[in-house]
Structure formats: structure tokens, C-alpha cells
Amino acid sequence: MSRPRLLIDGDTLKLEEILQVARHTVTVELTPAAAARVKAARELVDRVAAGDAPSYGINTGFGTLAEVRIEKKDLRELQRNLILSHAAGVGSPLPLPEARVLLLLRCNVLAKGYSGIRPETLALALEMLNRDVVPVVPERGSVGASGDLAPLAHLALVFIGEGEAFYQGERLPGGQALERAGLKPVVLEAKEGLALVNGTQAMCAVGTLLQLRAEMLAELADLAGAMTLEGLLGSHKPFIPEIQEVRAHEGQKACAAHLRELLADSALVETHANCSKVQDPYSLRCMPQVHGAAREGLAFARRILEVEVNSATDNPLVFVETERIVSGGNFHGQPVSLALDVAAMALTQLSAISERRVEQLVNPSLSGFRRSWRRTRGSTRAS
Structure with missing residues (x-):
């Protein structure tokens, strides 16, 4: 029997709807308007990445290395390395309800259209949520003042076939969990790694x-x-x-x-x-x-x-x-x-x-x- 649908657009998510996702009782989908915004933002990122002007997180390093220019041929590796280097959490995994909500809230932020994520990457995140592929995210490691970098990096590991995930309650290597669910990992393009790790969604998942x-x-x-x-x-x-x-x-x-x-x-x-x-x-x-x-x-x-779960928390914003x-x-x-x-x-x-x-x-x-x-x-x- 099909589950009720929950449409997300980055602006109207309610706390009570979040609870439905925590309990895995709804199917989450993107509204057409949100899909159009995501596509338009990605097109702008692609134009910037193809040019020569420096843009933070797209063709530069991160943090104190923001002034370092990255060659076009290295942009994919830059995003992958960002995820791998920040996945440094420790402790027990977040409980499944909190981890599901973390994935939902990141999808909701991406749906706002200010992150520059590719539509296919967001589509993978939604499919993971709906097929009960839940990334293993350690409870400890978030700095807070820099957002939830470590928890979100562990979330993003599974997108690229790394890390670990629960599939229908069974803990598996991330790539194997995707395969069991009939999904394939993505190769992150310019800015996508940054679009996945910048934000407050872990603290909001637990807090909600x-x-x-x-x-x-x-x-x-x-x-x-x-x-x-x-x-x-x-x-x-x-x-x-x-x-x-x-x-x-x-x-x-x-x-x-x-x-x-x-x-x-x-x-x-x-x-x-x-x-x-x-x-x-x-x-x-x-x-x-x-x-x-x-x-x-x-x-x-x-x-x-209620404000935060519907907010754009990336840096930079598109x-x-x-x-x-x-x-x-x-x-x-x-x-x-x-x-x-x-x-x-x-x-x-x-x-x-x-x-x-x-x-x-x-x-x-x-x-x-x-x-x-x-x-x-x-x-x-x-x-």
C-alpha cells in the first residue's frame, strides 16, 4: 500500500510533518516550483565554474585556503576531498528517527534553490529517504559555530558510495546499502560537496x-x-x-x-x-x-x-x-x-x-x- 505524500519546497515544512518522516510513514517529493529553482541555481553555478573568476567553494580552497585557486580539472576531487576530510564524527550513531530527519532537512534546504546542488544529487537524497537508506551519522563532532560540518559530511559520504548506512534497519557499507535499494552513487561536481555539508540540519534534527x-x-x-x-x-x-x-x-x-x-x-x-x-x-x-x-x-x-528548518544555511549562497x-x-x-x-x-x-x-x-x-x-x-x- 502506498504511503501518503509529503511535498517539500524549502519554505513550508512543519514540525509535525517532520515527525511523520522520522516514523517513515510518508513519501517525500519535491514540488515542481522547487525543482525549477534547484535547476536554475545549478545552471548559474555551472556558468561560474566554467569561467575564470574566483568564487569561494567552487574554484577555491576552503576556510583559510580560500585564496588558493583550484584548477578546473581538480574541481571534482576538491568536493570529494571536502566530504572525506570532514567526516570526523565520533560516538554512537544518531538514532534512526533523528538520522532520517537530518536527511529530510538537508533535502528541504537544497529545495530552496540557494545551494547550487544538481537536481540528480537531490533526487538521490530523496530516493534514499523514501527507500529507507539512512546514513550512519555519529552523534558527536559538530562544532555548531561552523554549522554541522561533521554530521553532514557523514550524511554525504553515502551519496558518493562511501561511509555506512542503515538499509531497512541493517547496517551496511554505504555503497552496498545504495545497491540493495536499487540506487547508484553520484560523482560530486563543483560546489556540491560544500552544498551538502554547510548548515544546521543535525542540530535541527535532534532539536525538532x-x-x-x-x-x-x-x-x-x-x-x-x-x-x-x-x-x-x-x-x-x-x-x-x-x-x-x-x-x-x-x-x-x-x-x-x-x-x-x-x-x-x-x-x-x-x-x-x-x-x-x-x-x-x-x-x-x-x-x-x-x-x-x-x-x-x-x-x-x-x-x-520552524524558521530554521525552512532556512537557507549554505555558504556561499546562490x-x-x-x-x-x-x-x-x-x-x-x-x-x-x-x-x-x-x-x-x-x-x-x-x-x-x-x-x-x-x-x-x-x-x-x-x-x-x-x-x-x-x-x-x-x-x-x-x-
């Missing part, structure tokens, strides 16, 4: 799946908190709209509304609505404030990731309209790293307040509940 899990955990934190409130016979009054409106953070309001919804039919909460207890501990009473702040931190991270190939700094990972730091802090705070609620539940001196059982010499008896 983390973000989606974190958002799910934020919802579950509200549910766990509401259940704890019931178990500890706490009050729902701190969640009333009036309190939230006078400190109108959107995350706080959303969390309080969610808690009110969860507790709306709670018989336990209603049984002690008028009890003599003045107020609950912070870990119950301040859920809207703490959970809400975490929600806003995660919302910030989502906004950054601008067809003005026929210019321009060096810049879009490969720098700072926006993503800050966003993921914020997401990590948000999850830390959710974990901390959850741990305090667990302590409230299991510590009789805090919960007010008598310990009903105790263990004596291997047996259990009521106390």
Missing part, C-alpha cells in the same frame, strides 16, 4: 524531535499535577481566571485553563472546597506560573526551529535573480543553540516541580497521610 517530545511532556505535566492535586486534596482556587488575568503571561493563562479543564468534574476537589487549609504548597499552587513559563520557553524554541554567489554566515548555529538551551531549561523546571510533587505524595509529614503499611522482617502488616 526533542521539541515535539517536550511539548507532549508539558501537557502531561499538567495532567500529573492535576492528579497530584486531587490526591493531596488540594485547592483549585489558584487556577481561577482572575488570578491569571492580573499577570497575563500567555503560558500561565493556558496552563491554568488546562488545569481547570482537567479538574472540572473532580469530586475529590469539591469534597474539600471549603476546608480550613489556607493554601497549598508551591508545587501545587504555582503550577500555572512554573508550567506556564516552561510552555513559553518551549513556544520560543518552536518559533526558532542568488539566481541577481546572478550572484555570495559568502555569508547563515551556517552559524547560534539561533538554534539558544533555543535548545531555553527548551532544556524549560524541561528542567518541569522536572524539578514534578519531583517536589512526588515528595509531597510519598512523605507522610508533608502529605498528612498516615503510612498504612510497613514491612517487618520480610512480612507486611498494617500499622
